[in-house]
Amino acid sequence: MGAAHGHRLYFHGHSPVHRLPAHCKIVALLCFVLAVVATPAGVFWPFAWYAVGLLAAVGASRVPPLFLARRMVVETPFVLFAVLMPFVATGPRVDLLGVSVSEHGLQAAAMLLCKGTLGVVASLLFAATTESRDFLAGLQRLRMPQQLVQIMAFMVRYLDVTTAEMQRMRVAREARCFSARGPAAWPTVARSGGALFIRAYERGERVHLAMLSRGYAGRLPMLSESPASALQWSVAALLPGFTVLVSLAAWTISR
Amino acid sequence: MSTPVLDVQGLAFAYADGHQALFGVNLHVHRGEHVALLGPNGAGKTTLVLHLNGILTPGRGSVRVAGLEVAAPHLQEIRRRVGVVFQDPDDQLFMPTVRDDVAFGPANLGLRGSELDARVAEALTRVGMLEYVDRPPHHLSFGQRRRVAVATVLAMRPEILVLDEPSSNLDPASRRELAEILTGLDATLLMVTHDLPYALQLCERSVVLSDGVIVADGPTSDVLADEETMRAHRLELPFGFDPRAHGVS
Numbered sequence: 001m002g003a004a005h006g007h008r009l010y011f012h013g014h015s016p017v018h019r020l021p022a023h024c025k026i027v028a029l030l031c032f033v034l035a036v037v038a039t040p041a042g043v044f045w046p047f048a049w050y051a052v053g054l055l056a057a058v059g060a061s062r063v064p065p066l067f068l069a070r071r072m073v074v075e076t077p078f079v080l081f082a083v084l085m086p087f088v089a090t091g092p093r094v095d096l097l098g099v100s101v102s103e104h105g106l107q108a109a110a111m112l113l114c115k116g117t118l119g120v121v122a123s124l125l126f127a128a129t130t131e132s133r134d135f136l137a138g139l140q141r142l143r144m145p146q147q148l149v150q151i152m153a154f155m156v157r158y159l160d161v162t163t164a165e166m167q168r169m170r171v172a173r174e175a176r177c178f179s180a181r182g183p184a185a186w187p188t189v190a191r192s193g194g195a196l197f198i199r200a201y202e203r204g205e206r207v208h209l210a211m212l213s214r215g216y217a218g219r220l221p222m223l224s225e226s227p228a229s230a231l232q233w234s235v236a237a238l239l240p241g242f243t244v245l246v247s248l249a250a251w252t253i254s255r
Numbered sequence: 256m257s258t259p260v261l262d263v264q265g266l267a268f269a270y271a272d273g274h275q276a277l278f279g280v281n282l283h284v285h286r287g288e289h290v291a292l293l294g295p296n297g298a299g300k301t302t303l304v305l306h307l308n309g310i311l312t313p314g315r316g317s318v319r320v321a322g323l324e325v326a327a328p329h330l331q332e333i334r335r336r337v338g339v340v341f342q343d344p345d346d347q348l349f350m351p352t353v354r355d356d357v358a359f360g361p362a363n364l365g366l367r368g369s370e371l372d373a374r375v376a377e378a379l380t381r382v383g384m385l386e387y388v389d390r391p392p393h394h395l396s397f398g399q400r401r402r403v404a405v406a407t408v409l410a411m412r413p414e415i416l417v418l419d420e421p422s423s424n425l426d427p428a429s430r431r432e433l434a435e436i437l438t439g440l441d442a443t444l445l446m447v448t449h450d451l452p453y454a455l456q457l458c459e460r461s462v463v464l465s466d467g468v469i470v471a472d473g474p475t476s477d478v479l480a481d482e483e484t485m486r487a488h489r490l491e492l493p494f495g496f497d498p499r500a501h502g503v504s
Binding site for chain 1: 359362
């Protein structure tokens with residue numbers, strides 16, 4: 001279950017990227033992704049520049065590239081979709097390694113891959129350098145509605161507890177010779193799912209009681225995170241600023 | 256005599272489904288006392304505890320905490336005065352880090368900044384958990400989580416500390432460590448427990464609740480030695496344990 005000091009996506013460190021306040025990084029990530037997505041269709045050279053900028057940020061964070069690469073498996077469904085696109089799309093065809101594929105499809109797939117990969121690497125870098133608690137504090141500071149922050153906070157806190165509960169139920173099933181093979185096992189698995197839901201619901205009620213007992217009146221206290229200095233904002237703005245410039249340049253040139 | 260910290264008079268309560276859990280409970284706890292609340296499963300112990308901080312409101316009778324009636328207009332103050340430590344620390348610890356969790360109660364009371372930090376440090380020091388202040392609760396051992404749960408309540412400087420089954424699921428070493436912390440606290444304690452040797456070790460007085468009424472109230476060693484009452488209310492000592500041979504430490 002992850003490192004001793006955070007969730008599975010987090011890489012413990014003290015680099016300048018780690019030290020940036022979470023809310024600066026959230027804004028930076030959002031601007032970076034928007035600028036990348038806004039790249040005009042059919043122009044590919046900006047992606048090389050985005051990648052250079054992003055790799056510089058990875059370098060500054062001192063997160064090993066292999067750490068990020070391993071976690072890029074989340075992109076797999078998008079890659080599969082992108083690979084299919086040239087075959088299913090319509091329009092003029094071109095030959096690629098002896099196979100006839102759609103030209104539009106090929107281009108769209110390449111765009112999707114470039115944009116997707118950059119977005120995934122940037123998000124992974126964010127997750128690797130930001131503890132979940134700081135992420136929540138950052139959202140709170142960015143004025144995300146209280147209820148949403150609270151729901152996310154509880155999800156982060158109780159994900160492991162509920163997963164452990166699920167594991168225990170699985171072990172208890174298997175200890176009595178249950179094997180989850182074939183449709184005959186589905187009713188049992190479904191009932192376990194139901195039981196898990198009820199347990200989680202009851203825990204929710206107990207947690208609420210415990211909160212009321214300590215004076216909860218509808219608002220979680222502000223998670224402490226100090227405001228960011230102008231210097232920190234400017235450091236955080238380096239990557240998205242560069243990306244926006246490249247994206248703008250691509251629009252000007254491609255016109 | 257001084258105003259009792261806890262003054263429960265003629266408390267009766269029935270749940271919405273008609274199940275009557277308490278039938279006129281009388282209980283007084285004075286400052287500095289350590290009282291064990293004993294009783295079989297289903298005796299109404301948890302129902303009684305939930306009345307002490309106003310989560311449940313009495314059907315009949317009254318509950319006063321240090322002279323203040325447990326009722327809607329001043330529930331915040333009541334919940335500051337009565338610190339309840341629930342049985343499962345995973346229910347009690349719901350914030351992302353130990354620091355945030357211990358700060359939760361005092362922050363609800365309006366504390367901020369350095370005053371809040373000092374309160375958190377003080378509470379964690381009292382349970383010997385200060386070095387874990389930045390850890391997420393789910394990375395602590397069960398015994399450590401229980402100690403942090405005690406700290407979350409101590410941070411509110413309660414008049415009375417109410418513990419629900421404090422020794423459950425603890426290994427013997429964690430059980431002993433918690434006992435040492437609780438004896439060193441210099442606080443008024445009400446401890447709900449099935450662990451009779453623990454009651455004898457920590458509490459000079461015991462109260463037995465059975466079927467919604469108090470059936471025994473006296474020095475723990477006397478209560479535990481009264482074999483007839485014990486048997487009548489499904490309370491059993493561990494094999495070979497003689498309450499007269501042990502005493503409050």
